[in-house]
Amino acid sequence: MNNIKYFLPKSLEEAVKYLSDNNDAKVLAGGTDLIVKWKKTGCPDMHLMDIRGINKFAEMNDLSEGFFIGAGATIEQVESCEKIKADFPILSEAARNVGSVQVRNLATIGGNSCNAAPSADTVLPLIVYEAEAVIVSVSGEKRCTLKDFFVGPGKTVMRPGEMLKGFVLPKPKPCTVVSFAKHSRRAGMDLATVGVAVKICLKKGEKSAEEISVALGAVGPVPVSVKGLEKFNGADLSSDNVLKEIAEFSFEQASPITDVRGSKDYRSKMIVQNVKDCICKAIKID
Numbered sequence: 001m002n003n004i005k006y007f008l009p010k011s012l013e014e015a016v017k018y019l020s021d022n023n024d025a026k027v028l029a030g031g032t033d034l035i036v037k038w039k040k041t042g043c044p045d046m047h048l049m050d051i052r053g054i055n056k057f058a059e060m061n062d063l064s065e066g067f068f069i070g071a072g073a074t075i076e077q078v079e080s081c082e083k084i085k086a087d088f089p090i091l092s093e094a095a096r097n098v099g100s101v102q103v104r105n106l107a108t109i110g111g112n113s114c115n116a117a118p119s120a121d122t123v124l125p126l127i128v129y130e131a132e133a134v135i136v137s138v139s140g141e142k143r144c145t146l147k148d149f150f151v152g153p154g155k156t157v158m159r160p161g162e163m164l165k166g167f168v169l170p171k172p173k174p175c176t177v178v179s180f181a182k183h184s185r186r187a188g189m190d191l192a193t194v195g196v197a198v199k200i201c202l203k204k205g206e207k208s209a210e211e212i213s214v215a216l217g218a219v220g221p222v223p224v225s226v227k228g229l230e231k232f233n234g235a236d237l238s239s240d241n242v243l244k245e246i247a248e249f250s251f252e253q254a255s256p257i258t259d260v261r262g263s264k265d266y267r268s269k270m271i272v273q274n275v276k277d278c279i280c281k282a283i284k285i286d
């Protein structure tokens with residue numbers, strides 16, 4: 001018989017105190033990653049702290065600096081939130097692409113980031129929307145931009161005793177256009193072979209960018225936030241050559257591997273193609 005130690009805190013204060021006193025306790029949110037991994041590893045003894053009893057952990061609300069999404073909000077709540085659909089449409093779209101209805105009803109947005117899989121769907125829009133992760137412990141709160149949150153497969157910057165409270169997303173500028181692509185082997189119930197999110201702030205009335213952000217998923221050990229894209233500010237995005245240059249520049253920062261979902265060569269081609277397609281879709285060029 002396996003030994004499962006289980007604790008159900010009722011408040012965030014109680015949860016962080018428990019984590020500080022019990023460094024071996026694992027945070028349980030929806031369990032769609034944690035419990036699957038636990039079964040795969042032969043159901044070893046486990047110490048769980050279930051955060052689903054924490055009041056307000058799934059809250060989403062407006063702040064003066066942006067929009068707050070609680071780590072405990074389910075993927076379904078994120079997908080169907082009208083505010084997210086209006087202001088952060090590719091976050092809603094990415095949420096719609098996660099697993100199945102059953103998975104989306106259990107899985108949380110916080111768990112999708114904390115699991116630190118390079119293929120996690122909601123991470124890419126969060127990166128291009130410049131989301132900050134709000135990390136909490138007995139010492140208080142601190143913030144980390146999501147692009148700096150991941151340190152390796154399954155590893156984040158969070159240290160023992162810390163947990164994710166939620167994300168703050170600054171409201172995008174009015175000139176912003178976005179797009180998201182999940183390239184996978186099947187239309188549903190599959191992880192991304194390559195994921196791309198693009199956010200472009202366009203110059204008024206033009207097809208040239210004031211600012212471009214690109215995030216890539218499933219192309220290396222951690223999700224990639226492409227650096228150095230400011231060199232394309234002002235470039236004409238309706239030019240095929242410019243699109244090719246941006247896509248190839250983005251690809252250089254990826255380190256795709258061969259696995260069950262695709263070969264290194266196939267992934268490499270799909271990164272370039274999907275970045276080009278995403279920019280065209282965002283600025284509405286066929």
Ligand SMILES: Cc1cc2nc3c(=O)[nH]c(=O)nc-3n(C[C@H](O)[C@H](O)[C@H](O)COP(=O)(O)OP(=O)(O)OC[C@H]3O[C@@H](n4cnc5c(N)ncnc54)[C@H](O)[C@@H]3O)c2cc1C
Pocket residue numbers: 026027028029030031032033034035036051071072075097098099100103106107108109110111112113114115119120121122162163164165189190191192
């Ligand atoms: C059938 C199936 C299909 C799937 N399809 C997809 C898909 O298409 N796309 C996709 O991106 N994912 C997919 N997933 C993966 C999974 O559903 C997501 O990663 C999910 O968002 C994880 O959230 P959770 O609440 O279930 O996390 P859990 O499993 O509860 O936790 C995951 C990890 O994060 C930690 N954690 C969770 N919340 C916190 C917190 N607040 N603070 C600190 N640590 C925390 C846990 O300790 C654990 O290490 C799929 C899973 C299944 C089983």
